[in-house]
Amino acid sequence: MSYWKDKPILVTGGAGFMGHRLVARLLGLGARVTVIDDLSKSGERNLAPYLTQIRFLQADLLDAAVARDCVKDHDICFHLAAKIGGIGYFHKTPATSLRDNSMMNFNLWDGAVSSNAKMVCVSSSMVFERTNIFPTPESAVERSPPPMSGYGFSKLVAEYVARTYYEEFGVEYVIVRPFNAYGPGETPGEYVGYAHVIPDLIKKVLAGQYPLEILGTGKQTRSYTYVDDIADSILYVTERVENDDFNIGTGVETTVEELAGKIWKLSGRREPLTTRHTPGLRYDVQRRVPDTSKIMRLGWKPKVDLDEGLKKTIEWFKSETT
Secondary structure: OOOOOOOEEEEEOOOOHHHHHHHHHHHHOOOEEEEEEOOOOOOOHHHHHHOOOOEEEEOOOOOHHHHHHHHOOOOEEEEOOOOOOOHHHHHHOHHHHHHHHHHHHHHHHHHHHOOOOEEEEEOOHHHHOOOOOOOEOOOHHHHOOOOOOHHHHHHHHHHHHHHHHHHHHOOOEEEEEEOOEEOOOOOOOOOOOOOOHHHHHHHHHHOOOOOEEEEOOOOOEEOOEEHHHHHHHHHHHHHHOOOEEEEEOOOOOEEHHHHHHHHHHHOOOOOOOOEEEEOOOOOOOOOOOEOOHHHHHHOOOOOOOHHHHHHHHHHHHHHHOO
16 A cells, blocks of 8 residues: 555645645545645646645645644645745845745744654755855755855755754654756746746747846756656655655756757757846855765656756646747
């Protein structure tokens, strides 16, 4: 029998980009899923195919009573709810990101103290914002300067909450750090950097922008990870371990210029790619690539390479605009 069969699961932020893919996977495995989301980012659209199969609560986890109550009667809580966006977003909302993300974590973990729920902290590669260790292993979080951005620091706080609530109260946890999630379902925003780089670039390429605008030098590197691989990896480690942390990614380093070239070609643009650059933002990390050997030793590896994932994402964008 599946580990997840009939297991009561809570997914916070389950209407979001990563959250709704995790919900789909859980339902496919037979879990009994409750989603809590304030719908501030995506509305109900992502959850529309699953609303008859889940219990859905539209509520704000900044309300301590709501957060504490929703954890009850669930075996596992996947915490994805957050103030989140691309680089432009967290430059505009540094205090809000730090305050709200931290408060949601404390509220949920306070609820977990009086329940038996295992808590899954979905952190971020941004905890390694100031590292100089590449590829970056999990242990670099202890050896690197803390993040300077409000969003990055909020994710570091989330990891400390998970660890300290285990140390003092025995709340079991897993920490996962996705590196640069992308895929169908993430929409670009109204300004550059509201969403992540891939939806930003796809939107501009499909709209016919020429030359193509790139934020910063284009030499920045990332390790782009397909959203369904991330959902699968989160479930994989949650089923097998507790009180540990894992980087999630491909370990493949790609520059933004290389990424733009792939999107240009896969979108069917025939002109030679020409780019123009706008000034980078303060916390635009210049290099980001994970050491994924820890999760690989556990037996997980990504299935979708960047070209395949970009094809699927571009096709989704095209279907949304026709």
